[in-house]
Amino acid sequence: MKTEFSPAQLADPDIAEANKILRACVHCGFCTATCPTYVLLGDELDSPRGRIYLIKEMLEKDRPPTQEVVKHIDRCLSCLACMTTCPSGVHYMHLVDQARVRIEKEYARPLTERLLRAALAWVLPRPGLFRLSMIVARLARPLAALLPAPNEAAASPNLLRRIKAMLALAPGSLPAPGPAGGSVFPALGARRGRVALLQGCAQQVLAPRINQAAINLLTRHGIEVVLVKDEQCCGALTHHLGRDDDALARARANIVVWLKEAEGDGLDAILVTTSGCGTVIKDYGFMLREDRDFAAAAAKISALAKDITEYLGSIELQPAQQQSDLVIAYHSACSLQHGQKITHAPKELLSKNGFVVKDVPESHLCCGSAGTYNILQPDIANRLRDRKVANIAKVKPDMIAAGNIGCMVQIAGGTSVPVVHTVELLDWATGGPRPGLN
Numbered sequence: 001m002k003t004e005f006s007p008a009q010l011a012d013p014d015i016a017e018a019n020k021i022l023r024a025c026v027h028c029g030f031c032t033a034t035c036p037t038y039v040l041l042g043d044e045l046d047s048p049r050g051r052i053y054l055i056k057e058m059l060e061k062d063r064p065p066t067q068e069v070v071k072h073i074d075r076c077l078s079c080l081a082c083m084t085t086c087p088s089g090v091h092y093m094h095l096v097d098q099a100r101v102r103i104e105k106e107y108a109r110p111l112t113e114r115l116l117r118a119a120l121a122w123v124l125p126r127p128g129l130f131r132l133s134m135i136v137a138r139l140a141r142p143l144a145a146l147l148p149a150p151n152e153a154a155a156s157p158n159l160l161r162r163i164k165a166m167l168a169l170a171p172g173s174l175p176a177p178g179p180a181g182g183s184v185f186p187a188l189g190a191r192r193g194r195v196a197l198l199q200g201c202a203q204q205v206l207a208p209r210i211n212q213a214a215i216n217l218l219t220r221h222g223i224e225v226v227l228v229k230d231e232q233c234c235g236a237l238t239h240h241l242g243r244d245d246d247a248l249a250r251a252r253a254n255i256v257v258w259l260k261e262a263e264g265d266g267l268d269a270i271l272v273t274t275s276g277c278g279t280v281i282k283d284y285g286f287m288l289r290e291d292r293d294f295a296a297a298a299a300k301i302s303a304l305a306k307d308i309t310e311y312l313g314s315i316e317l318q319p320a321q322q323q324s325d326l327v328i329a330y331h332s333a334c335s336l337q338h339g340q341k342i343t344h345a346p347k348e349l350l351s352k353n354g355f356v357v358k359d360v361p362e363s364h365l366c367c368g369s370a371g372t373y374n375i376l377q378p379d380i381a382n383r384l385r386d387r388k389v390a391n392i393a394k395v396k397p398d399m400i401a402a403g404n405i406g407c408m409v410q411i412a413g414g415t416s417v418p419v420v421h422t423v424e425l426l427d428w429a430t431g432g433p434r435p436g437l438n
Ligand code: SF4
Pocket: 034, 035, 036, 037, 038, 046, 047, 048, 051, 075, 076, 077, 078, 079, 080, 081, 082, 083, 092
Protein backbone atom coordinates (compact mmCIF):
# COMPACT_ATOMS: atom_id res chain seq x y z
CA MET A 1 0.00 0.00 0.00
CA LYS A 2 1.35 3.39 -0.99
CA THR A 3 1.75 5.80 1.90
CA GLU A 4 2.42 9.52 1.95
CA PHE A 5 3.85 10.37 5.32
CA SER A 6 6.05 13.45 5.42
CA PRO A 7 9.69 13.19 6.58
CA ALA A 8 8.68 15.06 9.72
CA GLN A 9 5.98 12.50 10.46
CA LEU A 10 8.40 9.64 9.81
CA ALA A 11 10.75 11.04 12.43
CA ASP A 12 8.23 9.76 14.99
CA PRO A 13 9.16 6.09 15.64
CA ASP A 14 5.49 5.10 15.99
CA ILE A 15 4.60 6.63 12.63
CA ALA A 16 7.69 5.03 11.07
CA GLU A 17 6.48 1.68 12.38
CA ALA A 18 2.94 2.29 11.12
CA ASN A 19 4.36 3.25 7.72
CA LYS A 20 6.27 -0.03 7.55
CA ILE A 21 3.16 -2.02 8.45
CA LEU A 22 0.89 -0.16 6.01
CA ARG A 23 3.35 -0.57 3.16
CA ALA A 24 3.32 -4.34 3.67
CA CYS A 25 -0.42 -4.52 2.95
CA VAL A 26 -1.23 -5.33 -0.69
CA HIS A 27 -5.03 -4.89 -0.28
CA CYS A 28 -5.63 -8.52 -1.24
CA GLY A 29 -8.48 -8.90 1.23
CA PHE A 30 -7.65 -12.50 2.19
CA CYS A 31 -7.92 -11.39 5.82
CA THR A 32 -11.60 -10.47 5.48
CA ALA A 33 -12.64 -14.12 5.27
CA THR A 34 -11.32 -14.95 8.73
CA CYS A 35 -12.22 -11.70 10.50
CA PRO A 36 -15.06 -12.41 12.94
CA THR A 37 -16.60 -8.94 12.70
CA TYR A 38 -16.60 -9.02 8.90
CA VAL A 39 -18.04 -12.53 8.93
CA LEU A 40 -20.87 -11.34 11.21
CA LEU A 41 -21.49 -7.81 9.98
CA GLY A 42 -20.40 -7.97 6.32
CA ASP A 43 -19.19 -4.36 6.33
CA GLU A 44 -15.79 -3.71 4.71
CA LEU A 45 -15.07 -1.15 7.43
CA ASP A 46 -15.46 -3.94 9.99
CA SER A 47 -12.80 -5.99 8.21
CA PRO A 48 -9.02 -5.78 8.77
CA ARG A 49 -8.50 -4.20 5.36
CA GLY A 50 -11.18 -1.60 6.03
CA ARG A 51 -9.72 -0.79 9.42
CA ILE A 52 -6.23 -0.54 7.95
CA TYR A 53 -7.53 2.11 5.53
CA LEU A 54 -9.24 4.01 8.33
CA ILE A 55 -6.06 3.98 10.43
CA LYS A 56 -3.95 5.02 7.42
CA GLU A 57 -6.20 8.01 6.77
CA MET A 58 -6.15 9.05 10.41
CA LEU A 59 -2.36 8.79 10.77
CA GLU A 60 -1.35 10.08 7.37
CA LYS A 61 -3.59 13.15 7.47
CA ASP A 62 -2.81 13.56 11.15
CA ARG A 63 -6.55 13.93 11.80
CA PRO A 64 -8.26 13.46 15.11
CA PRO A 65 -10.20 10.16 15.17
CA THR A 66 -13.73 10.53 13.82
CA GLN A 67 -16.81 8.84 15.25
CA GLU A 68 -16.74 6.46 12.27
CA VAL A 69 -13.10 5.45 12.88
CA VAL A 70 -13.78 4.92 16.57
CA LYS A 71 -16.87 2.80 15.90
CA HIS A 72 -15.02 0.38 13.62
CA ILE A 73 -11.82 0.21 15.68
CA ASP A 74 -13.87 -0.36 18.84
CA ARG A 75 -15.58 -3.27 17.12
CA CYS A 76 -12.21 -4.95 16.41
CA LEU A 77 -11.61 -7.79 18.86
CA SER A 78 -7.82 -7.68 18.50
CA CYS A 79 -8.21 -11.42 17.94
CA LEU A 80 -5.41 -11.28 15.33
CA ALA A 81 -7.00 -13.89 13.05
CA CYS A 82 -6.12 -11.43 10.26
CA MET A 83 -2.43 -11.75 11.10
CA THR A 84 -2.56 -15.53 10.78
CA THR A 85 -4.28 -15.24 7.40
CA CYS A 86 -2.29 -12.38 5.90
CA PRO A 87 0.18 -13.63 3.25
CA SER A 88 2.18 -10.38 3.42
CA GLY A 89 3.00 -10.45 7.12
CA VAL A 90 1.09 -7.25 7.97
CA HIS A 91 1.55 -6.65 11.70
CA TYR A 92 -2.02 -5.55 12.33
CA MET A 93 -1.61 -5.84 16.11
CA HIS A 94 0.96 -3.06 16.35
CA LEU A 95 -1.11 -0.90 14.01
CA VAL A 96 -4.40 -1.25 15.87
CA ASP A 97 -2.65 -0.85 19.24
CA GLN A 98 -1.34 2.49 18.00
CA ALA A 99 -4.79 3.50 16.75
CA ARG A 100 -6.35 2.70 20.12
CA VAL A 101 -3.80 4.87 21.91
CA ARG A 102 -4.55 7.79 19.58
CA ILE A 103 -8.31 7.34 20.05
CA GLU A 104 -7.91 7.26 23.81
CA LYS A 105 -5.83 10.45 23.76
CA GLU A 106 -7.71 12.47 21.16
CA TYR A 107 -11.33 11.33 20.97
CA ALA A 108 -13.94 12.65 23.40
CA ARG A 109 -16.21 9.72 24.13
CA PRO A 110 -19.59 10.35 25.77
CA LEU A 111 -19.26 10.86 29.52
CA THR A 112 -20.89 7.55 30.52
CA GLU A 113 -18.53 5.64 28.25
CA ARG A 114 -15.52 7.48 29.60
CA LEU A 115 -16.60 6.62 33.13
CA LEU A 116 -17.18 2.97 32.27
CA ARG A 117 -13.79 2.63 30.58
CA ALA A 118 -12.08 4.40 33.47
CA ALA A 119 -13.80 2.05 35.94
CA LEU A 120 -12.74 -1.04 33.97
CA ALA A 121 -9.17 0.21 33.73
CA TRP A 122 -9.10 0.92 37.45
CA VAL A 123 -10.86 -2.18 38.80
CA LEU A 124 -9.85 -5.09 36.57
CA PRO A 125 -6.07 -4.95 37.17
CA ARG A 126 -6.57 -4.83 40.96
CA PRO A 127 -7.59 -8.25 42.30
CA GLY A 128 -8.94 -6.87 45.62
CA LEU A 129 -11.20 -4.37 43.87
CA PHE A 130 -12.15 -6.87 41.20
CA ARG A 131 -13.22 -9.37 43.87
CA LEU A 132 -15.34 -6.71 45.53
CA SER A 133 -16.92 -5.72 42.20
CA MET A 134 -17.79 -9.37 41.50
CA ILE A 135 -19.53 -9.63 44.88
CA VAL A 136 -21.52 -6.46 44.16
CA ALA A 137 -22.34 -7.69 40.64
CA ARG A 138 -23.58 -10.98 42.02
CA LEU A 139 -25.92 -9.18 44.43
CA ALA A 140 -27.15 -6.89 41.64
CA ARG A 141 -27.74 -9.74 39.20
CA PRO A 142 -31.55 -9.92 39.72
CA LEU A 143 -31.70 -6.37 38.32
CA ALA A 144 -30.30 -7.58 34.99
CA ALA A 145 -33.79 -8.59 33.84
CA LEU A 146 -34.84 -4.92 33.97
CA LEU A 147 -32.00 -3.81 31.68
CA PRO A 148 -32.25 -3.60 27.86
CA ALA A 149 -31.91 -6.73 25.74
CA PRO A 150 -29.39 -7.05 22.88
CA ASN A 151 -29.97 -4.74 19.95
CA GLU A 152 -28.07 -5.80 16.88
CA ALA A 153 -29.13 -2.71 14.96
CA ALA A 154 -27.54 -0.29 17.43
CA ALA A 155 -24.25 1.21 16.21
CA SER A 156 -22.86 1.06 19.71
CA PRO A 157 -24.37 -0.52 22.83
CA ASN A 158 -25.52 1.90 25.52
CA LEU A 159 -24.37 1.94 29.12
CA LEU A 160 -27.30 -0.08 30.49
CA ARG A 161 -26.73 -2.80 27.91
CA ARG A 162 -23.09 -2.94 28.95
CA ILE A 163 -23.98 -3.13 32.61
CA LYS A 164 -26.32 -6.01 31.82
CA ALA A 165 -23.42 -7.78 30.09
CA MET A 166 -21.19 -7.21 33.12
CA LEU A 167 -23.78 -8.63 35.50
CA ALA A 168 -24.18 -11.70 33.30
CA LEU A 169 -20.43 -12.39 33.55
CA ALA A 170 -20.35 -12.33 37.36
CA PRO A 171 -19.96 -15.84 38.79
CA GLY A 172 -22.48 -17.35 41.23
CA SER A 173 -19.78 -17.71 43.89
CA LEU A 174 -16.13 -16.84 44.30
CA PRO A 175 -13.43 -19.29 45.41
CA ALA A 176 -11.05 -18.48 48.26
CA PRO A 177 -7.95 -16.53 47.11
CA GLY A 178 -4.90 -18.53 46.08
CA PRO A 179 -1.38 -18.17 47.49
CA ALA A 180 0.11 -14.68 47.77
CA GLY A 181 3.00 -13.15 45.84
CA GLY A 182 6.33 -14.08 47.38
CA SER A 183 5.35 -17.74 47.83
CA VAL A 184 7.84 -20.35 46.67
CA PHE A 185 6.82 -23.93 45.90
CA PRO A 186 9.85 -26.24 46.02
CA ALA A 187 10.26 -29.02 43.49
CA LEU A 188 9.31 -32.48 44.66
CA GLY A 189 12.41 -34.68 44.36
CA ALA A 190 15.46 -33.49 42.46
CA ARG A 191 15.10 -29.96 41.12
CA ARG A 192 15.14 -29.80 37.31
CA GLY A 193 14.28 -26.15 36.88
CA ARG A 194 12.93 -22.97 38.42
CA VAL A 195 10.18 -20.78 36.97
CA ALA A 196 8.05 -17.78 37.87
CA LEU A 197 4.31 -18.17 37.38
CA LEU A 198 2.31 -15.06 36.46
CA GLN A 199 -0.35 -14.58 39.11
CA GLY A 200 -2.75 -12.76 36.79
CA CYS A 201 -5.49 -10.44 38.02
CA ALA A 202 -8.97 -11.58 36.94
CA GLN A 203 -7.86 -15.21 36.92
CA GLN A 204 -6.60 -15.20 40.50
CA VAL A 205 -10.06 -14.03 41.62
CA LEU A 206 -12.25 -16.16 39.34
CA ALA A 207 -10.25 -19.39 39.16
CA PRO A 208 -7.20 -19.71 41.44
CA ARG A 209 -7.52 -23.46 40.81
CA ILE A 210 -5.82 -22.95 37.43
CA ASN A 211 -2.51 -21.73 38.84
CA GLN A 212 -2.82 -24.25 41.66
CA ALA A 213 -3.01 -27.01 39.04
CA ALA A 214 0.04 -25.50 37.29
CA ILE A 215 1.98 -25.40 40.57
CA ASN A 216 1.04 -28.99 41.41
CA LEU A 217 1.96 -30.21 37.95
CA LEU A 218 5.26 -28.36 37.79
CA THR A 219 6.49 -29.22 41.28
CA ARG A 220 5.53 -32.87 40.71
CA HIS A 221 7.86 -32.80 37.72
CA GLY A 222 10.79 -31.30 39.59
CA ILE A 223 10.23 -27.63 38.76
CA GLU A 224 10.39 -25.04 41.55
CA VAL A 225 7.71 -22.37 41.17
CA VAL A 226 7.87 -18.84 42.51
CA LEU A 227 5.07 -16.28 42.63
CA VAL A 228 7.12 -13.13 42.39
CA LYS A 229 6.49 -10.56 45.11
CA ASP A 230 5.17 -7.14 44.03
CA GLU A 231 4.22 -8.41 40.59
CA GLN A 232 1.38 -6.42 38.99
CA CYS A 233 -1.22 -6.92 36.30
CA CYS A 234 0.76 -7.43 33.07
CA GLY A 235 -0.90 -4.37 31.52
CA ALA A 236 -2.89 -6.25 28.87
CA LEU A 237 -6.24 -4.90 30.03
CA THR A 238 -5.30 -1.24 29.89
CA HIS A 239 -3.15 -1.77 26.78
CA HIS A 240 -6.23 -2.99 24.91
CA LEU A 241 -8.18 0.01 26.16
CA GLY A 242 -5.55 2.28 24.58
CA ARG A 243 -4.26 3.43 27.98
CA ASP A 244 -0.64 2.86 27.24
CA ASP A 245 0.76 5.05 30.02
CA ASP A 246 -0.82 2.69 32.53
CA ALA A 247 0.12 -0.45 30.58
CA LEU A 248 3.75 0.62 30.17
CA ALA A 249 4.06 1.58 33.83
CA ARG A 250 2.87 -1.91 34.78
CA ALA A 251 5.24 -3.50 32.27
CA ARG A 252 8.21 -1.58 33.74
CA ALA A 253 7.25 -2.49 37.30
CA ASN A 254 7.02 -6.17 36.38
CA ILE A 255 10.29 -6.11 34.48
CA VAL A 256 12.04 -4.77 37.59
CA VAL A 257 10.74 -7.50 39.92
CA TRP A 258 11.11 -10.35 37.43
CA LEU A 259 14.66 -9.36 36.52
CA LYS A 260 15.56 -9.16 40.20
CA GLU A 261 14.24 -12.69 40.64
CA ALA A 262 16.01 -13.94 37.51
CA GLU A 263 19.31 -12.40 38.59
CA GLY A 264 18.86 -13.61 42.17
CA ASP A 265 17.76 -17.23 42.48
CA GLY A 266 17.44 -17.66 38.70
CA LEU A 267 14.51 -18.26 36.38
CA ASP A 268 14.33 -20.60 33.40
CA ALA A 269 11.08 -19.01 32.28
CA ILE A 270 8.19 -16.79 33.27
CA LEU A 271 5.16 -19.01 32.76
CA VAL A 272 1.74 -17.72 31.88
CA THR A 273 -1.54 -19.62 32.14
CA THR A 274 -3.62 -16.81 30.62
CA SER A 275 -2.68 -16.52 26.98
CA GLY A 276 -4.04 -12.97 26.64
CA CYS A 277 -1.43 -11.88 29.18
CA GLY A 278 1.28 -14.00 27.56
CA THR A 279 0.81 -12.28 24.21
CA VAL A 280 1.35 -8.87 25.78
CA ILE A 281 4.34 -9.89 27.93
CA LYS A 282 5.97 -11.36 24.84
CA ASP A 283 5.46 -7.93 23.25
CA TYR A 284 7.09 -5.95 26.09
CA GLY A 285 10.31 -5.84 24.05
CA PHE A 286 8.47 -4.04 21.25
CA MET A 287 6.34 -1.87 23.53
CA LEU A 288 9.43 -0.51 25.32
CA ARG A 289 11.81 -0.49 22.33
CA GLU A 290 12.23 3.29 22.50
CA ASP A 291 12.79 3.39 26.26
CA ARG A 292 16.56 3.60 26.74
CA ASP A 293 16.38 2.46 30.34
CA PHE A 294 14.11 -0.52 29.74
CA ALA A 295 14.47 -1.68 26.12
CA ALA A 296 17.10 -4.36 26.78
CA ALA A 297 15.47 -5.59 29.97
CA ALA A 298 12.06 -5.71 28.30
CA ALA A 299 13.44 -7.81 25.45
CA LYS A 300 15.00 -10.17 28.00
CA ILE A 301 11.71 -10.56 29.85
CA SER A 302 9.79 -11.13 26.61
CA ALA A 303 12.25 -13.89 25.73
CA LEU A 304 11.72 -15.52 29.14
CA ALA A 305 7.89 -15.45 28.85
CA LYS A 306 6.32 -18.74 27.85
CA ASP A 307 2.84 -20.13 27.75
CA ILE A 308 2.55 -23.00 30.22
CA THR A 309 1.93 -25.51 27.40
CA GLU A 310 5.00 -24.27 25.53
CA TYR A 311 7.10 -24.99 28.59
CA LEU A 312 5.46 -28.32 29.41
CA GLY A 313 6.16 -29.42 25.86
CA SER A 314 9.86 -28.91 26.55
CA ILE A 315 10.03 -31.12 29.65
CA GLU A 316 9.25 -34.80 29.88
CA LEU A 317 5.96 -35.35 31.69
CA GLN A 318 5.56 -38.56 33.62
CA PRO A 319 3.29 -41.15 31.96
CA ALA A 320 -0.44 -40.56 32.39
CA GLN A 321 -1.75 -42.15 35.57
CA GLN A 322 -4.99 -43.21 33.97
CA GLN A 323 -6.34 -43.66 30.48
CA SER A 324 -9.30 -41.36 30.08
CA ASP A 325 -11.82 -41.79 27.32
CA LEU A 326 -13.16 -38.28 27.89
CA VAL A 327 -13.75 -36.32 24.72
CA ILE A 328 -12.18 -32.89 25.06
CA ALA A 329 -13.14 -30.06 22.70
CA TYR A 330 -10.02 -27.95 22.53
CA HIS A 331 -10.85 -24.26 22.20
CA SER A 332 -7.84 -22.52 20.74
CA ALA A 333 -7.78 -19.05 22.31
CA CYS A 334 -7.03 -16.33 19.75
CA SER A 335 -4.19 -14.97 21.85
CA LEU A 336 -2.62 -18.43 21.81
CA GLN A 337 -3.22 -19.46 18.19
CA HIS A 338 -2.98 -16.07 16.46
CA GLY A 339 -1.07 -14.00 19.02
CA GLN A 340 1.57 -16.55 19.99
CA LYS A 341 1.23 -19.07 17.13
CA ILE A 342 0.85 -21.92 19.61
CA THR A 343 -1.57 -24.36 18.02
CA HIS A 344 -0.31 -27.93 18.37
CA ALA A 345 1.42 -28.07 21.77
CA PRO A 346 -1.73 -27.98 23.95
CA LYS A 347 -3.51 -30.61 21.87
CA GLU A 348 -0.45 -32.85 21.72
CA LEU A 349 -0.01 -32.67 25.47
CA LEU A 350 -3.65 -33.59 26.03
CA SER A 351 -3.54 -36.47 23.53
CA LYS A 352 -0.28 -37.82 24.95
CA ASN A 353 -1.86 -37.78 28.37
CA GLY A 354 -4.77 -39.95 27.44
CA PHE A 355 -7.53 -37.59 26.34
CA VAL A 356 -9.50 -37.80 23.11
CA VAL A 357 -8.97 -34.32 21.69
CA LYS A 358 -11.32 -32.83 19.11
CA ASP A 359 -10.79 -29.67 17.12
CA VAL A 360 -13.71 -27.27 17.13
CA PRO A 361 -15.09 -26.31 13.69
CA GLU A 362 -14.30 -22.68 12.76
CA SER A 363 -11.63 -22.77 15.45
CA HIS A 364 -10.00 -19.66 13.98
CA LEU A 365 -13.01 -17.51 14.98
CA CYS A 366 -12.96 -15.68 18.31
CA CYS A 367 -15.42 -16.64 21.08
CA GLY A 368 -16.15 -12.95 21.71
CA SER A 369 -14.34 -12.62 25.05
CA ALA A 370 -11.35 -10.49 23.97
CA GLY A 371 -10.43 -8.75 27.24
CA THR A 372 -13.17 -6.24 28.00
CA TYR A 373 -14.82 -6.67 24.59
CA ASN A 374 -17.70 -8.78 25.95
CA ILE A 375 -18.58 -5.86 28.23
CA LEU A 376 -18.02 -3.03 25.75
CA GLN A 377 -19.49 -4.78 22.69
CA PRO A 378 -21.84 -7.34 24.26
CA ASP A 379 -24.10 -7.86 21.26
CA ILE A 380 -21.32 -8.88 18.86
CA ALA A 381 -19.65 -10.82 21.67
CA ASN A 382 -22.82 -12.80 22.39
CA ARG A 383 -23.28 -13.68 18.75
CA LEU A 384 -19.72 -14.95 18.59
CA ARG A 385 -20.15 -16.91 21.81
CA ASP A 386 -23.33 -18.57 20.54
CA ARG A 387 -21.59 -19.47 17.29
CA LYS A 388 -18.60 -20.87 19.20
CA VAL A 389 -20.80 -22.89 21.56
CA ALA A 390 -22.80 -24.30 18.61
CA ASN A 391 -19.54 -25.34 16.92
CA ILE A 392 -18.27 -26.91 20.12
CA ALA A 393 -21.51 -28.89 20.48
CA LYS A 394 -20.87 -30.47 17.07
CA VAL A 395 -17.98 -32.51 18.51
CA LYS A 396 -20.11 -33.69 21.47
CA PRO A 397 -17.46 -33.11 24.14
CA ASP A 398 -17.47 -34.24 27.77
CA MET A 399 -15.37 -31.21 28.62
CA ILE A 400 -14.03 -28.11 26.92
CA ALA A 401 -10.38 -27.14 27.41
CA ALA A 402 -8.92 -23.67 26.84
CA GLY A 403 -5.81 -21.76 27.84
CA ASN A 404 -7.30 -18.38 28.67
CA ILE A 405 -9.64 -17.45 31.53
CA GLY A 406 -11.48 -14.86 29.42
CA CYS A 407 -12.50 -17.52 26.89
CA MET A 408 -13.38 -19.96 29.67
CA VAL A 409 -15.83 -17.50 31.30
CA GLN A 410 -17.26 -16.44 27.95
CA ILE A 411 -17.87 -19.99 26.70
CA ALA A 412 -19.16 -21.20 30.08
CA GLY A 413 -21.83 -18.49 29.81
CA GLY A 414 -23.39 -20.35 26.88
CA THR A 415 -23.05 -24.04 27.70
CA SER A 416 -23.55 -26.54 30.50
CA VAL A 417 -20.48 -28.56 29.41
CA PRO A 418 -17.68 -28.05 31.97
CA VAL A 419 -14.98 -25.67 30.77
CA VAL A 420 -11.52 -26.28 32.21
CA HIS A 421 -8.00 -25.06 31.65
CA THR A 422 -5.67 -27.32 29.68
CA VAL A 423 -3.27 -27.40 32.63
CA GLU A 424 -5.99 -28.72 34.95
CA LEU A 425 -6.46 -31.73 32.68
CA LEU A 426 -2.70 -32.32 32.50
CA ASP A 427 -2.44 -32.06 36.28
CA TRP A 428 -5.26 -34.57 36.65
CA ALA A 429 -3.69 -36.96 34.12
CA THR A 430 -0.39 -36.95 36.01
CA GLY A 431 -1.77 -37.44 39.50
CA GLY A 432 -3.76 -34.32 40.46
CA PRO A 433 -7.47 -33.98 41.25
CA ARG A 434 -10.15 -34.30 38.59
CA PRO A 435 -11.26 -30.87 37.34
CA GLY A 436 -14.63 -30.04 35.90
CA LEU A 437 -16.18 -27.36 38.05
CA ASN A 438 -17.45 -24.40 36.07
S1 SF4 B 1 -8.02 -8.45 14.99
FE1 SF4 B 1 -9.76 -9.84 14.61
S2 SF4 B 1 -11.57 -8.51 14.63
FE2 SF4 B 1 -9.77 -7.16 14.42
S3 SF4 B 1 -9.53 -6.88 12.22
FE3 SF4 B 1 -8.22 -8.63 12.77
S4 SF4 B 1 -9.48 -10.45 12.46
FE4 SF4 B 1 -10.87 -8.66 12.49
